[in-house]
Amino acid sequence: MAHGRSESTTSDKSSTGPPPAYETTEANPRRTSSAAARAGRSFETLNENSPLLSPTNPQDESLIRRENIPENALDWADEEAQESKSVWYLFLLTLSIGGLQIAWSVELSNGSPYLLSLGMNKSLLALVWIAGPLSGTLVQPYIGIMSDNCRVSWGKRKPFMLVGATATMLSLIGLAWAREIVGGFLGLFGADSASDGVKVTTICFAILFVYILDFSINTVQAAIRAFIVDNAPTHQQEDANAWAGRITGVGNILGYLSGYINLPKYLWFLGHTQFQVLCAIASLALGSTVLVSSIFIRERDPRLEGAPADERGGVLSFFRQVFTSMKRLPPQVRKVCEVQFFNWIGWFPFLFYITTYIGQLYVNPYFEANPDLTQEEIRHIWEKATRVGTFALLIFAFTSFTSNMLLPFVIVPSYRAPEPLTPPTRTSFGHNRPSTPGTPGAMSASMTSFFPPTPSPESHSRLTRLLSALQIQWLTLRRAWLLSHILFAACMFSTFFITGTTAGTVLVGVIGLSWALTLWAPFALISAEISKRDAARRARNAGRGNGDDYDGQANGDSEDQAGVILGLHNVAIAAPQIIATLVSSAIFKMAQRDRGVAGDDSVGWVLRFGGVAALIAAYMTTRVGEEAKEKGEAGTEEEAEEFGVV
Numbered sequence: 001m002a003h004g005r006s007e008s009t010t011s012d013k014s015s016t017g018p019p020p021a022y023e024t025t026e027a028n029p030r031r032t033s034s035a036a037a038r039a040g041r042s043f044e045t046l047n048e049n050s051p052l053l054s055p056t057n058p059q060d061e062s063l064i065r066r067e068n069i070p071e072n073a074l075d076w077a078d079e080e081a082q083e084s085k086s087v088w089y090l091f092l093l094t095l096s097i098g099g100l101q102i103a104w105s106v107e108l109s110n111g112s113p114y115l116l117s118l119g120m121n122k123s124l125l126a127l128v129w130i131a132g133p134l135s136g137t138l139v140q141p142y143i144g145i146m147s148d149n150c151r152v153s154w155g156k157r158k159p160f161m162l163v164g165a166t167a168t169m170l171s172l173i174g175l176a177w178a179r180e181i182v183g184g185f186l187g188l189f190g191a192d193s194a195s196d197g198v199k200v201t202t203i204c205f206a207i208l209f210v211y212i213l214d215f216s217i218n219t220v221q222a223a224i225r226a227f228i229v230d231n232a233p234t235h236q237q238e239d240a241n242a243w244a245g246r247i248t249g250v251g252n253i254l255g256y257l258s259g260y261i262n263l264p265k266y267l268w269f270l271g272h273t274q275f276q277v278l279c280a281i282a283s284l285a286l287g288s289t290v291l292v293s294s295i296f297i298r299e300r301d302p303r304l305e306g307a308p309a310d311e312r313g314g315v316l317s318f319f320r321q322v323f324t325s326m327k328r329l330p331p332q333v334r335k336v337c338e339v340q341f342f343n344w345i346g347w348f349p350f351l352f353y354i355t356t357y358i359g360q361l362y363v364n365p366y367f368e369a370n371p372d373l374t375q376e377e378i379r380h381i382w383e384k385a386t387r388v389g390t391f392a393l394l395i396f397a398f399t400s401f402t403s404n405m406l407l408p409f410v411i412v413p414s415y416r417a418p419e420p421l422t423p424p425t426r427t428s429f430g431h432n433r434p435s436t437p438g439t440p441g442a443m444s445a446s447m448t449s450f451f452p453p454t455p456s457p458e459s460h461s462r463l464t465r466l467l468s469a470l471q472i473q474w475l476t477l478r479r480a481w482l483l484s485h486i487l488f489a490a491c492m493f494s495t496f497f498i499t500g501t502t503a504g505t506v507l508v509g510v511i512g513l514s515w516a517l518t519l520w521a522p523f524a525l526i527s528a529e530i531s532k533r534d535a536a537r538r539a540r541n542a543g544r545g546n547g548d549d550y551d552g553q554a555n556g557d558s559e560d561q562a563g564v565i566l567g568l569h570n571v572a573i574a575a576p577q578i579i580a581t582l583v584s585s586a587i588f589k590m591a592q593r594d595r596g597v598a599g600d601d602s603v604g605w606v607l608r609f610g611g612v613a614a615l616i617a618a619y620m621t622t623r624v625g626e627e628a629k630e631k632g633e634a635g636t637e638e639e640a641e642e643f644g645v646v
Contacts, residue, residue, distance in 0.1 A: 085236060090243045092296045093231055096161065096224050098247035099289030103168055103217060103282040105255025106275075108351050109393050111210070113359070113386040114275045117379065118179065118206055119199050122592050122602065126585035128207055129352055133581065135214040136574025141322050143222040144567030149308035155299030156563070157227040164220030165290040169283035171213035176271065176279035178206040218574075220290065222567055229527045229562040231297055234535055237528040238477065238520075242408045245519040249401030255282070256397050259390035274383075322571075325564050332529050332625060333565060336522050337572035339481075339620040344573045345613035346488060347518065348580040349606040354508060357603040358392045359385030361501045367598035378596040392505040399512025400519070407516060409470045411480050478624050481521035484514040485618035492611025495604045525624070526569055530562045576613075583609060 085093075115125055143160055150156045174181070182202040183193040191198050232240035255278075263270075263277035270280040329337070362385040367373070373381070491511050498504050584606045591602035 083233060085232065089297075090232065090236070090240050091247075092293060094228055094240060094244040094247050094293075096165075096220075096290040096293040097228070097244050098251040099165075099282075099286035100217070100220060100224060101248045101251030102255040102285040103172065105252050105393075105397075106172070106259070106278045106282045107213065107217075109256055109259050109355050109390050110275050110278055110386065112352060112356055113382065113389075114176075115203075115206060115210075116356075116595070117382075118203050120203055120206075122588040123585055126581055126588055128210055130578055130581040131211040131214040132218075133348070133574040133577030135211070135218045137571050137578070139215050139218040140222040140570035140574070141564060141567030142318055143219050144226060144563030144565070145318065145321055146563075147223055147226060148563040151302050151305075151308065153301055153303060155227075156302045157223045157230065158294045158299060160223035161220055161227065161290050161294060164216055164218075164223060165286050167216035168213065168220055169287055171209050171216050172279040172283050175206060175209040175213055176273075176276040178202055178209060181205065218570075220286075222563070222570065224290075224293075225523070225566045225570075226562045227293070227297075227299070229530050229566065230534075231299065232527070232531065234528060234531040237531050238413055238524040239408070241520055241524040241527055242404060244523065245404040245516060246401060248519050249397060249404050249516070251285075252397030253394065253401060254285070256390050256394035260387055260394055262387075321564070322568070325568055329565070329568065330529055330533070333526050333569070335620075335624045336525050337569055339617050339624060340522055340569065340572040341576045342613045342617040342620060343485065343518065343522075345576040345580045346492070346610035346617065347515075348577040349584055349603075349610045350492070350511070353584070353603045353606055355386060355389035355393060357495075357607065358389035358501060358504045358508065360600055360603060361498070361504050362388045364598045367596060371597075373596055375596075382595070388501055392501075392508040395505055395509040396512040396515065399509045400516045401512075403513045403516035404520065407480065407520070410472050411475050411477055412471050412473060413477075476626055477521050477524060478621065478626055481517050481624075482618055482621040484517040484521075485614045485621060487511075488514040489611040489614035489618065492607050492614065495607050498604075522569070526565065527562075530565055534562065580610070580613075 112125060112129075115128065116122070120128070143164075147156045147160050150159060152159055179202050182205050183198060186198050186201065187193060228240050228244060229237070258278055258281055259274070263274055263281075264272060267277050267281075271277040359382060363381050366381050370377075488511060491507055491514075494507060498507060587605050587609065588602050591600075591605055593600040593602075
């Protein structure tokens with residue numbers, strides 16, 4: 001049930017209405033007075049429209065008055081956005097990122113071996129993969145700005161999610177069937193499918209669809225990330241991003257497990273090769289998950305925000321807005337982006353070449369014993385090697401998923417979950433429904449929803465204390481992220497001593513712990529900052545009331561919304577990958593050997609280069625402030641406490 005802030009309310013039980021902030025008046029009068037002074041308004045109690053949450057108590061409707069509020073602001077009450085969501089809501093909110101990750105895992109684990117099988121060399125391959133960071137640098141900020149300015153009635157982000165998912169599905173199919181499409185088309189003119197001309201044309205066609213695929217994936221990814229931030233309350237941003245990490249882990253497992261199985265043997269109707277079947281599965285997974293999230297999660301109506309702040313289009317306007325937004329990034333977001341710059345110089349080589357690295361360890365004994373293998377025999381051995389490398393990534397995905405499940409229980413959250421002001425109600429799924437924030441509790445709202453419903457508040461309190469006891473008090477999210485960089489660097493340098501696939505697979509599995517934090521920590525830190533700012537902006541705008549446009553820009557606000565900030569964060573992820581790509585290409589040019597020759601350690605040197613970048617990222621992480629220390633930058637202590645900052 002969503003309670004609004006009010007300076008004076010009526011109730012059949014007491015003349016004192018609900019407190020204006022998250023705590024009761026007696027618990028924190030200082031916060032009450034400061035919040036009331038800032039708010040100067042009241043909100044109608046709103047029911048959560050999601051079918052996953054139970055309706056509010058009709059008797060509570062009398063608690064809040066409906067005066068001095070713009071009509072449209074009632075649907076935009078900040079308290080609705082800050083109401084704790086159930087675990088099922090967070091699951092459906094983040095489900096689409098699982099389908100996206102299956103598509104990513106197919107490209108990451110099988111893209112390089114597939115392109116090499118077309119006749120591409122490693123040096124050219126490294127330049128082809130520049131499509132990913134290039135599209136991430138340009139597409140995600142652009143989509144972020146476009147979606148922030150979108151005024152479609154069914155949401156800002158959903159149009160871009162659906163269009164991007166459709167384009168991704170088509171590009172996956174085009175890439176997987178590149179040889180058949182080019183060979184079939186040129187065959188109409190009498191061209192030999194085995195000729196060099198057809199081979200070169202096929203490579204060019206595949207490169208084109210790699211670029212289309214990466215631009216499409218970045219479109220849907222930008223929309224999904226902003227979708228999650230927009231629809232999760234501030235105090236559950238860490239929970240939402242933890243769920244995104246878990247579902248990403250499931251997507252990785254399914255993607256890599258599919259790559260390890262001989263799919264054409266069982267799913268021959270989806271394609272004749274492993275890569276074709278994988279792309280078909282990825283397309284179905286992405287389309288279905290995006291559709292489910294779009295249907296069951298209701299976005300706020302963006303038309304209530306008024307006209308976009310800047311409706312001018314064009315390339316110059318885009319770059320001008322990007323540079324302006326970069327200058328006014330919040331300090332905490334800026335520091336996280338600096339870490340990500342070096343972090344992803346290290347991760348890019350691992351994600352794109354680790355399958356080839358494990359495969360090289362597998363083929364070395366065969367090539368040493370049989371130096372005169374035919375090209376067909378070499379291709380057959382490398383197909384087996386690719387499946388061995390995919391199995392290592394499967395172990396990596398299991399480790400990452402397990403870490404994503406367990407880490408939230410041991411890491412101290414930056415934002416405390418609210419305790420209910422009234423006894424919790426039951427949802428149709430049997431769990432106690434979180435209520436509107438009260439006094440900050442010890443655990444997040446969705447954390448306790450992993451467990452069966454408890455019969456009484458006392459039992460719920462005991463469960464909360466038990467879960468709190470599992471936390472390592474010094475281990476904050478920032479410190480865990482710092483340790484993950486050090487672990488990743490140590491693993492990269494250990495490639496000096498790895499000579500077999502078993503040791504290589506164990507190494508890749510250990511790195512899954514670092515990957516879990518990479519998927520969680522930076523997004524949680526940035527998302528919480530964005531959500532906190534957005535909630536404050538909506539509160540200010542609604543408080544201006546009576547005839548004003550419900551638009552922060554019209555009233556002088558200059559803060560950017562989730563889309564553009566997340567887009568700039570992705571620039572910090574994607575732009576350094578261009579550096580990693582160029583360095584990798586240079587290393588391959590100097591160190592690589594022929595495809596059928598044993599002892600090629602060029603990928604190993606690329607991974608070690610990534611380890612150096614990870615050490616720099618670890619140092620940069622020490623400059624990121626803990627949330628409790630950063631709260632002073634956003635305003636007073638009372639303002640920080642209002643959003644549940646620890």
